[in-house]
Amino acid sequence: MASSDLDLARILHCSWVATVEWYDTIESTNDRAKQLAIRRAGPLPALIVAGRQTAGRGRGTRRWWTGRGALAMSLLVDFSRWGLSRRRSPLVALASAVAMVEAVRPHLSGQMVGLHWPNDVYVDQRKLAGVLVEVPTADRLVIGIGINTNNTLAEAPRALRQTAVTLLDLTGRRHDHTSLVLELLAHLDSLLAATGRAPDEIGQRADALCLQRGRTLTIDCGGRSVRGRCMGIARDGALMLQTPEGPQRFLTGTVIT
Structure with a gap:
């Protein structure tokens, strides 16, 4: 599955995921991950990435706007990989948000980057990224991540223009999605391992980032x-x-x- 935006071979070679799917446009990367989970299709961990979502979702009934150039991705993993359990799903969302802060903060020198509980990343009180964790089967977990990267709020719905922010608008330059995905996956692996091994560490790190x-x-x-x-x-x-x-x-x- 070719992508002009991602180096899929590099992601497979340099990270811990077993498969990568790329879609130029998809309804929802989380929905695709849940389909794979229910069908027991393919090796895990599986990464699904899209250039655009037409039905992206946030928590509850909220929608997630994926403008052209944004990064939308979902990870399908087995709970056993990090010694996790279903009851720790809320901590998984928090750990994923901390991982996003660690991945984007080096690109935002001088900016205040932190968390809004339970799973959103903010820059100076404007939303940059979010997480949606879902549990489609007893043993499999979907971690959906949306980051406003190379999209611009000039194309966003009017209601979002005062509350959201993008890396492109903040820095004035485009960011390499392959490198960003690899940075995020590295932080996720470390933090999700901590969620299984020492869950208190996640709460402490999230508290230090709480805006x-x-x-x-x-x-x-x-x-x-x-x-x-x-x-x-x-x-x-x-x-x-x-x-x-x-x-x-x-x-x-x-x-x-």
């Missing part, structure tokens, strides 16, 4: 809204809020403001 600390947040937990001041991220990956009823911890939920 929400001190801000007043509202989190939706299955229809119940809780508002409080963010106190950071706990070692187990929980978001910590100081609320009128006292300190509260949230392992899952959606930050709505």
Whole structure:
């Protein structure tokens, strides 16, 4: 499967993935990864990369805009690779977000790059990248990653232009996707191994990168809204809020403001 944007042979040779699929346009790389998981098709880990998604998804009902030139990819892996279990899926999302920060930060000298719990990468309070983790079968995990790389917000829906950001717009230059994918895969391997071996390390690293600390947040937990001041991220990956009823911890939920 040829790509003018990625050196697939280099990715296979220099990383730990067993197969790579490239699509110029696809509905969703996560949906393709889930198809492979359910069909038990092909060796793992499998990497699916697309130049454009027509039905990219974020958490819940949110859509993910993949402008031309962005990087959209999904990894299909076996839980056993890093000694993971289904119950650690929220930490996998957090570890993947930390890996994205580590991969893009060298390209953004002088910029404040960090996390918004539970799985988004922000640069100076504007969203650069996100993660969607799904578990299609009992033993397989899909890690979906979207990074605004060589796309531009000039082509984005109007609603996103004040809240998102791209590497191209920030730096004024295009970035090599093959090198970026390899950097990201290296960080993912290390951090997901830590998730299985020493999960507290993920919470600590995420807390050090948390850009929400001190801000007043509202989190939706299955229809119940809780508002409080963010106190950071706990070692187990929980978001910590100081609320009128006292300190509260949230392992899952959606930050709505």
